[in-house]
Amino acid sequence: DVKVTQSSRYLVKRTGEKVFLECVQDMDHENMFWYRQDPGLGLRLIYFSYDVKMKEKGDIPEGYSVSREKKERFSLILESASTNQTSMYLCASSFYRATNEKLFFGSGTQLSVL
């Protein structure tokens, strides 16, 4: 069974803090993604990575950066957290194959920025 593990289920941070959200997958997937989920807005792509050290901006990358030093780990970084980054953050992974786009999601990290 594919496992995508996010390091924290709940996180409370203060405005201006640097925040790290960690995600690890155990299925040797090439692709990894970070989404944020807000009521009424669905799942919006922040960044994705299709290989180690490779990253691409999604639809809402402002205020975020990412790091992928190892294939199994994809980190989302909030350089200076702001209250409008309070949200549920979902990590996902998938194989890099043209006919298999199924996403496997982590359980999510509910981040509150005070």
Add this chain to the structure above:
Amino acid sequence: GENVEQHPSTLSVQEGDSAVIKCTYSDSASNYFPWYKQELGKRPQLIIDIRSNVGEKKDQRIAVTLNKTAKHFSLHITETQPEDSAVYFCAALRGGEYGNKLVFGAGTILRVKS
């Protein structure tokens, strides 16, 4: 870029009735359309998907239809049960220079009343 609209935002049905959720997409090049179900407090999981070379796909009580000309696709759930209560997300696969990315709709909260 791709834009996916999903309706309705909330849907209440009586147990045993059918439920239909509709999505429209903007990019005619999109060729893969999955549906994800997210139960309360859990991660989104793929429940059914359809590719652009197919008009309809069925899996037990759920089915998805695709109209490429009109650029819309729908999820049909028959004989609804309380365990069908969840948030449902449609998505469309958008091709890009560095791989394909899913664009999600805003989600539909389905409540099945017993």
